[in-house]
Amino acid sequence: MTIRHSIVMICYNQEKYIRIALDSVLCEEVKPYEIIIGDDFSTDGTRNILLEYKNRYPEILKLVFNEKNLGIVANANNVAPKATGDVIHFLSGDDWFRPKFLANMNKKIFDLNIDPHTVRFILVPHTVYHYVDSTEKTIRNNPKLIEQFSPVGLLFRGMLFHRQVGLSRALFDRWPLFPSDSDDIGLWADLVQLAMLTQHVETIAIIDSEGPVYRAGVGIVSKAKSSELARSYHAALVRIHSYSLSGDIRLNSADAQYLEFLIDCWSVFLGKNQKTIIAIIREAFVLIYNNIREIRPIAKLFFYLLRRTIVRLIKPSL
Numbered sequence: 001m002t003i004r005h006s007i008v009m010i011c012y013n014q015e016k017y018i019r020i021a022l023d024s025v026l027c028e029e030v031k032p033y034e035i036i037i038g039d040d041f042s043t044d045g046t047r048n049i050l051l052e053y054k055n056r057y058p059e060i061l062k063l064v065f066n067e068k069n070l071g072i073v074a075n076a077n078n079v080a081p082k083a084t085g086d087v088i089h090f091l092s093g094d095d096w097f098r099p100k101f102l103a104n105m106n107k108k109i110f111d112l113n114i115d116p117h118t119v120r121f122i123l124v125p126h127t128v129y130h131y132v133d134s135t136e137k138t139i140r141n142n143p144k145l146i147e148q149f150s151p152v153g154l155l156f157r158g159m160l161f162h163r164q165v166g167l168s169r170a171l172f173d174r175w176p177l178f179p180s181d182s183d184d185i186g187l188w189a190d191l192v193q194l195a196m197l198t199q200h201v202e203t204i205a206i207i208d209s210e211g212p213v214y215r216a217g218v219g220i221v222s223k224a225k226s227s228e229l230a231r232s233y234h235a236a237l238v239r240i241h242s243y244s245l246s247g248d249i250r251l252n253s254a255d256a257q258y259l260e261f262l263i264d265c266w267s268v269f270l271g272k273n274q275k276t277i278i279a280i281i282r283e284a285f286v287l288i289y290n291n292i293r294e295i296r297p298i299a300k301l302f303f304y305l306l307r308r309t310i311v312r313l314i315k316p317s318l
Contacts, residue, residue, distance in 0.1 A: 003106050003116070004033035006085030010075045011037060011093025015045040017215065022053055024096035026060070030103045033086075036062045037093075038079035041069040046093070072220070073182040073189060080175060086116040087123070088172045090164040094218050098128065098210040105166055108207050116168040121203040122151075123166025125211025132217040143206045148293045151201035153255035155194055156237065156262060157297040160204070163212045164194070174200045185239055186232025187224055195240045199250050226308070234266040254291055261287055262301070269305050 007025055011018055025032050035057075039047055047065060054061045064079055080090075087105060091097065108123050109116070124146075127139045139161045146154060154160035167175070176196040182189035241259055243249040251259065261283050268275055284302070287294045 004085040006083035006088045007035040009037045012040040014093035017094040038064045073178040088167045120171035121168045124162045125207040127161045128213040152198045188232040188236040191236040
C-alpha cells in the first residue's frame, strides 16, 4: 500500500525560511503526494520562490495565491480543505521537518496495520523547538502519560504535542474550520479548533523520533506579548467550555472538571474573578483526590503560573 501524504502550508513574507521548509520534505526519499501552499499576499520574494519550486515539482506543489491578505485563520480555512491525501500534515512556512519524517510515518502505519481511511488516528513524533540562538529543545511525548487521559483531555492538560501532523484521512474528514470569530479569541484560537478535532481521535500512536521543528522567536505568536497570549489562552478555554455545554465538543466528566479548574486558575491569574488562591488550591486537591493522575498536570500548571507571576512582577510591561 502506498501512503499519499498531503502537506498543508500557509505562509506570509517568509522568503528567508520557505526554502528550508520545502526542502525538508522534497529532498527526502519518501516524497509527499502533494504540498498545498496558501500564500497570504506576501510582499517580499516568497511568491517567486514558490513559483521556482512549482516549476521544479509541478505534480506536487499546488499554490494558492491570495489576492489580498486574509490573515492566518481565513488563510488556513481556505487552504486546508483542499488536501486530498491519505495522511495530512500541517507545516508553517518558517518551520521544517526532521529527516525521514514521512518515512517514519509510513513505518508506523505499516507496523500498526492501520488504514488511514477507516481509523481516526494521529501519529505523534516528538516536537523540536529551535531558538533564535540555534539552541534546540525536544518536547517528547510520553506514551504512558498519553494513555491516562482522553485525547482532548491531553490537549488542554498540556500533555500532547503534535502540531497537527500525522492526521489520518478518516480524522481529517472531520477537520473543523476555525471559528468565524477567531480574531476575538486571539492567537490561541487554534486551541479551540484542535479541541473540536481531537475529540474525534480514536488512536494516538507515538513515533519515537523527532518530527516537526518549530522556529521559536520568529512568527507572530513568538512576537506577541505574554499578557496578550495569556488573555487569548483564557478566551480559548472559555470558548471550549461553552462548546462543551452546547454539545459541539464532547468531554467526559473528568475532562470537564479539569477544564473548569483550568479556567478558574487563569481567571485568578488575570484578575477576572473573585476566587482566592486558597479556593483554587482546594479545587486542585479535590481533583487529585478524585483522580491521582491529575497531580502531574496540576503541578505543572501551578509551577508555570507561579513562574509567570514572578516574571510579571519583575517586568509588568510584558
